[in-house]
Amino acid sequence: MTKRVALYxxxxxxxxxxxxxxxxxxxxxxxxxxxxxxxFADEGISGAKGRDQRPGxxxxxxxxxxxxxxxxxxxxxxxxxxxxxxxxxxxxxxHGKRVDLxxxxxxxxxxxxxxxxxxxxxxxxxxxxxxxxxxxxxxxxARAKAQGKRLxxxxxxxxxxxxxxxAKDKGLSVRQIAGKFGIGVGTVHRxxxxx
Numbered sequence: 001m002t003k004r005v006a007l008y009x010x011x012x013x014x015x016x017x018x019x020x021x022x023x024x025x026x027x028x029x030x031x032x033x034x035x036x037x038x039x040f041a042d043e044g045i046s047g048a049k050g051r052d053q054r055p056g057x058x059x060x061x062x063x064x065x066x067x068x069x070x071x072x073x074x075x076x077x078x079x080x081x082x083x084x085x086x087x088x089x090x091x092x093x094x095h096g097k098r099v100d101l102x103x104x105x106x107x108x109x110x111x112x113x114x115x116x117x118x119x120x121x122x123x124x125x126x127x128x129x130x131x132x133x134x135x136x137x138x139x140x141x142a143r144a145k146a147q148g149k150r151l152x153x154x155x156x157x158x159x160x161x162x163x164x165x166x167a168k169d170k171g172l173s174v175r176q177i178a179g180k181f182g183i184g185v186g187t188v189h190r191x192x193x194x195x
Contacts, residue, residue, distance in 0.1 A: 004069040005034040005102075008060050010079045014044040021075040028104060029073065037069050047082045048130060057081075061090070067097050076105040077119065082130040084120075091119055156183070156191055164191045 007025045009018035018041050029036050040063075042056040051058050057080075063069060072094065074080055081087050091110065094101055101110040101119065109115045145151055156164075160181060167177045174192075178185045 003032070003034045003071050004037045005029055005071045005073050006038040006040060006060060006063055006069040007036055008057065008072055008074045008079065009039065009041040010045065010047065010054075010056070010074075011043055012046050016044075018043055021079070025073050025075065025104060028102070034071065034073075038063060047078055047080070047126075050086070061093065064093055064097050064099050067099065069099065071100040071102055071111075073102040073104065075103075077103050077108075078126045078129070082126050084124055084127040087126070088120060091116070153187075156187060161191045161194075164188055168192055 007022060007029075009021045009025075011018055011021075022039065022041075026036060028034075040056040040060040042054045045054050045056075051061060060072065064072070077087065080090060091101065094110070095116075101115075102108065103119070106118065108118055110119055141151060160183075164177055164181060164183075167180060168174075172180070174185055174188045178188045181188075
């Protein structure tokens with residue numbers, strides 16, 4: 001019986017493309033005699049985002065729940081997610097519905113016990129990589145702060161803040177004030193709450 005396969009493709013930034021992932025996975029499916037029945041993609045979305053912020057991944061999970069396919073094929077474990085906990089939950093959902101997982105870069109097939117164990121180890125490394133990135137970013141922010149660099153949004157000039165407050169006193173709405181002074185609604189709220 002031919003395996004019905006769903007491809008999952010993801011890139012983190014809008015400057016990247018999913019075309020290479022799709023081409024390679026389609027070639028693998030052809031070599032193995034798999035029938036690609038659906039392709040799900042999230043373009044420009046970080047793997048650190050949850051299922052609710054990744055529409056392609058959410059649709060894939062819904063397809064798993066309906067058992068629309070026998071296997072999910074992805075380019076790499078980090079295309080699926082960066083959190084070990086989320087990856088393990090996803091693997092549990094797959095196996096609960098008897099849907100296997102193929103990861104091209106790792107040459108991993110979770111229809112075997114060795115494949116399931118390797119998948120969990122790869123998830124540990126993906127989570128470790130994300131923690132290292134977060135640590136480097138935090139170290140860079142701390143260094144910039146120690147050097148006296150200002151972090152965050154630039155301050156609003158006192159004169160503009162005074163005009164915003166005066167406009168509010170005259171009865172203008174927050175949106176009207178934002179439009180009048182060419183600033184964001186959040187900035188208007190920040191100025192008014194600081195008063």
